[in-house]
Amino acid sequence: MTSPSITASGAKARAFLGFPLILLICVVSSAVLYFVLSQLDSSYAFLAAYTVLQFVALATAWNILGGYAGYVNFGVAAFFATGVYTSVIIYKTVQWPLLVTIPIAAAAAGLLGLGMGYLTLRLRGVFFSIATLALAVVLNTIVVNWSFVGGSRGVYVMRPQEIILFSSYERYLFVVMLVLAIGSVLIARAIENSWLGRGLAALKDDEMAAECAGVPSLRMKLIATTISGALLGAAGAPFPFFVTYVDPPTAFSLSIAVNAIAMPLIGGTATWLGPVIGALLLGTFQQIATVTISSALNLLIVGVVLVIFITVAPNGIIGFVKDLREKRR
Amino acid sequence: MSNAPVLTSRGLTKRFGGFVALKEIDFALASGERVGLIGPNGSGKSTFVNCLTGALQPEEGAVTFKGVDITRMAAWQRARLGLARSFQIPRPFRGLTVRENIEVPLAFVAGLSSQAELEAKAEETLERVGLLAKSASSPKNLSQVELRKLELGRALAAQPEVLIADEAMAGLSDSEVDEILELLMQLNSKGIGIILIEHIMRAVMRFSQRVVVIVAGSKIADGDPQDVMQHPEVVRAYLGQ
Numbered sequence: 001m002t003s004p005s006i007t008a009s010g011a012k013a014r015a016f017l018g019f020p021l022i023l024l025i026c027v028v029s030s031a032v033l034y035f036v037l038s039q040l041d042s043s044y045a046f047l048a049a050y051t052v053l054q055f056v057a058l059a060t061a062w063n064i065l066g067g068y069a070g071y072v073n074f075g076v077a078a079f080f081a082t083g084v085y086t087s088v089i090i091y092k093t094v095q096w097p098l099l100v101t102i103p104i105a106a107a108a109a110g111l112l113g114l115g116m117g118y119l120t121l122r123l124r125g126v127f128f129s130i131a132t133l134a135l136a137v138v139l140n141t142i143v144v145n146w147s148f149v150g151g152s153r154g155v156y157v158m159r160p161q162e163i164i165l166f167s168s169y170e171r172y173l174f175v176v177m178l179v180l181a182i183g184s185v186l187i188a189r190a191i192e193n194s195w196l197g198r199g200l201a202a203l204k205d206d207e208m209a210a211e212c213a214g215v216p217s218l219r220m221k222l223i224a225t226t227i228s229g230a231l232l233g234a235a236g237a238p239f240p241f242f243v244t245y246v247d248p249p250t251a252f253s254l255s256i257a258v259n260a261i262a263m264p265l266i267g268g269t270a271t272w273l274g275p276v277i278g279a280l281l282l283g284t285f286q287q288i289a290t291v292t293i294s295s296a297l298n299l300l301i302v303g304v305v306l307v308i309f310i311t312v313a314p315n316g317i318i319g320f321v322k323d324l325r326e327k328r329r
Numbered sequence: 330m331s332n333a334p335v336l337t338s339r340g341l342t343k344r345f346g347g348f349v350a351l352k353e354i355d356f357a358l359a360s361g362e363r364v365g366l367i368g369p370n371g372s373g374k375s376t377f378v379n380c381l382t383g384a385l386q387p388e389e390g391a392v393t394f395k396g397v398d399i400t401r402m403a404a405w406q407r408a409r410l411g412l413a414r415s416f417q418i419p420r421p422f423r424g425l426t427v428r429e430n431i432e433v434p435l436a437f438v439a440g441l442s443s444q445a446e447l448e449a450k451a452e453e454t455l456e457r458v459g460l461l462a463k464s465a466s467s468p469k470n471l472s473q474v475e476l477r478k479l480e481l482g483r484a485l486a487a488q489p490e491v492l493i494a495d496e497a498m499a500g501l502s503d504s505e506v507d508e509i510l511e512l513l514m515q516l517n518s519k520g521i522g523i524i525l526i527e528h529i530m531r532a533v534m535r536f537s538q539r540v541v542v543i544v545a546g547s548k549i550a551d552g553d554p555q556d557v558m559q560h561p562e563v564v565r566a567y568l569g570q
Contacts, residue, residue, distance in 0.1 A: 195436040202422045202433045208384055209420040211404035212413070213483055214437035218403075270424065 022189065026182045037174070046174040048291075050242060052283035053174070054235055056181040058256065059263035059275035060188045061231030065224045066261065067269030068197060070204030071124075075116070075132030076260040078139045079229045081251040082109040083236025088149050088246060091157055098176060102237040109233020110226045117225035121218050124207070140252045154247025157240040169241070176238050184231045188272040191227070200224060232260075255299055259283075262306045268316025277317055335360045335522055336381065336412065336491050341390035343376055343546075350376045352547045353390065358491060358522050363513075365537030365554065366526045369566060373546040374526050375417060378493050382414045383407045395490070409438050413489035415480035417496040417526075421468035427479060428464040431455060434487040451486065458482040458512060474505040481512060491522040498529050506532055534558070542566070 037045045058076065066072050086105035090096050096104075112135075120131045144152045159169045166172040191197045199220045202210035207217050240246045259282070267278025282305060286298040313320035334357035343351040351373050358364055368374050379385040381392055383404030391400045399407050413434075422430050431451040435441045441450060455461045458478045463471060468479060477497050484492050494513060498506045510532050517523050527533050533540065533554070540557040542550040544566040550557045557563055 195442065198425070198429065198433055198436060201424050201429075205422040205424050206420045208404065209416065209422070210433070212382060212384070212408055212416075213434040214405050214408040214487060215433060216403070216405045216437075 019186075019190075022186070026186075030178055030182070033178075034171075034175070038171075043168055043170040046168075046170040047242070048287040050170075050174045050177045052280065052287060053177040053181040054239075055259055055263055055279040055283040056276055057177065057184045057235040058232060058260040059267070059279040060181070060184040060272065061228050061235065062260045063264040063269055063272075063275045064188055064191060064200075064231070065228035067264050067274070068192065068200040068204065069221065069224045071221065071224070072129045072261070073132045073225075073228065074129045074257065074261070075134075075136040076232060076257040077252040077254075078132070078136040079109045079112060079232035080236040080239070080256055080260075081136075081139060081143065081248075082112050082229075083233035084239045084246055084251040085143060085149050086233070087237045087240050088155055088157065091240065092148070092155070098238055098241060102176075102180070102234050105237035106230040106234035109236070110230030112233070113225040113227075113229020114222060116229070117222040121221070136252060136257070140248055143251070144248050150247065152248060154245055154250075155240075156245050159241050159244060173238055173242055177235075180234055180238075184235070185272055185276055187227070187231065188275075192272050196220070196223065258299060258302055262302045264316070266305055266309045266316055268318030268320075270315070271318055274316050274318045281317075333360055334358060335395055336524075337393045338377075338381065339391050339393075341377070341380055341387050341392065343373075343380055343385060343387045350546050351380065351387070351543075354543070354546075354548050356541065356548070356551075358524060360490070360522055361517065361520045362522050363517050363536055363538045364522075364524050365533040365540040366524055366543065367528070367530075367533055367540060368543040372543045374543055375495060376546075377543060378414065378495055378524070378526060382412060382493060405437070408434070408487055408489075411488070411490035412493075413484035413487040413491070414493040415477075415484045415495060415497055417499065419473075419476035419480050421471075421476060421479055421483075423468050425468075426464070427460060427466050427468060427471070428452065428455065430468065430479060431482055431486045434483055438487040454482050454486045457485065457515070459508075474501055474508065477501065477505075477509055478512070481509070481516075485516060489521055491524070492516060493524045493526070495526045496528065497525070498527060498532055510536055530558075 033049065037049055058080065062073060062076055083105040086108045087101050090101045090104065116132065116135055120128050123131055143149060149155060163169055163172045199210070199215045202213060202215050203217050203220055211217050243250060263278035263282050264275040265278070266282060267276065268274030282302060286301055289297045289301060309316060315323070336358040338354055338356045341351055341354040342349070354377060366374055376385065380387045383402060387400065391398055393399065394407065394410055394412050397410065399410065422433065428448065428451045431454050432447045435447050435450050439450070441447050452461060452464060455464055458481055460475060460478050460482060463475060468476065471479060481494065481497060498509050501509065506529055513523055513525065513536060525533065525536050537554050539552060540554045541548060542557060542563050549562045549566065550560045
């Protein structure tokens with residue numbers, strides 16, 4: 001008898017972990033995390049946790065297009081920076097609160113995703129990836145030459161002096177990113193379990209066979225690029241208030257792009273849980289290395305871990321564990 | 330069987346650069362009809378099927394389905410109209426289970442949305458093609474004949490009016506060929522028109538009410554299976570001068 005597949009066991013797990021339970025786990029673990037970080041009495045702890053959660057949001061967002069649909073987006077930085085600079089523009093003009101800025105940044109990056117989807121409708125594989133990389137280069141060039149947003153000199157962003165309900169802005173930023181990360185994960189999970197997820201999975205495996213099974217591949221691709229782009233942009237919106245100084249090398253950082261791609265690959269791209277595990281593990285590891293050794297090691301850590309995983313467990317941690325389970329049966 | 334054509338092609342021509350793969354093919358399939366499409370390797374059978382189902386766009390000619398001109402329609406739009414196909418080399422969605430493979434056309438063509446409904450209908454389809462026991466398996470664990478059945482099951486889940494089975498029996502043993510043949514007969518008995526592209530002549534002769542022969546991109550014969558097999562051009566194409 002053939003053993004049940006990876007996806008079948010995933011379906012059972014999904015049935016067990018229903019939406020209310022997942023939400024409860026998120027709320028409880030968030031409260032515990034906030035309590036633990038508060039006990040450390042260090043604003044750095046909140047900022048380090050913010051960075052890890054930012055990677056959870058970015059990795060999850062990237063995975064919707066790269067993992068579910070199989071379209072590898074090398075232009076993560078373009079979407080992240082769209083969120084960053086939308087935030088900068090709002091800060092320099094109307095100074096709306098961050099909670100209003102985030103949906104606007106998400107809409108701007110979502111539109112960029114839709115546009116990229118249209119421009120690359122017929123591209124697949126490496127051609128699609130190169131086109132997304134080109135998008136990041138084009139946007140970078142525009143920003144470098146746009147003095148209103150600071151150009152190549154960069155721009156300072158002052159955090160508000162006070163924020164309601166929070167004793168410090170770091171704590172507020174942490175909670176904002178926590179909500180964004182949880183929101184991204186819940187959206188990714190909902191997509192995975194919906195007709196959209198099934199269509200994207202079919203598309204990833206065989207575009208023509210999917211089309212013949214009624215899957216409108218181009219439309220699905222546009223939906224995926226838009227949602228993925230919007231979530232990447234949303235994660236970028238609080239960034240100017242996190243760093244307080246933004247310039248193109250920071251907003252279009254290689255580190256952001258590499259991490260957002262490597263973390264899902266290390267955790268596993270087939271499910272929503274893979275990017276979360278990859279981001280939590282690698283992000284935490286990087287933060288520890290930053291404090292104990294040097295932040296210069298961060299990309300090296302990602303590179304080494306990625307090479308190990310591609311060689312030993314190409315389906316990431318989730319795939320590796322499931323393969324082990326299959327073998328035991 | 331009604332005589333009204335449900336699927337037609339008129340003057341269908343397909344070129345790849347300077348090479349003419351299909352030359353002005355006229356074809357009609359009546360509702361509920363069983364047609365065998367034969368021809369030597371490289372004769373243009375799969376190209377013809379690809380033009381009918383939207384995988385390729387012809388340079389000239391037109392394809393109609395249920396009276397609608399579908400020549401420029403995308404493959405998914407044709408599938409939603411009721412034109413389904415299986416592939417010569419099985420192309421399962423390997424990241425999904427067998428049941429989830431079936432759920433794709435059920436969601437996108439039949440328009441089912443509730444998970445319970447999808448699962449029930451998928452299992453009903455799997456039972457029809459004899460794959461219910463493999464419902465939770467990965468396609469990676471299926472045998473060749475099971476993969477062929479999955480292809481047919483996925484096409485069937487799209488609730489088609491016409492099914493194009495592209496070499497659904499290639500590489501199978503005699504008993505497996507009979508199994509697939511029986512399955513196709515059952516589907517046809519439900520009113521589904523079937524175009525069977527096949528090299529196994531025993532299966533073609535047993536299955537087909539009519540046989541169409543394509544050689545070097547041109548249709549050289551179309552008619553009763555016994556008559557077509559006696560046709561001098563068909564004999565020449567298959568046996569040489």
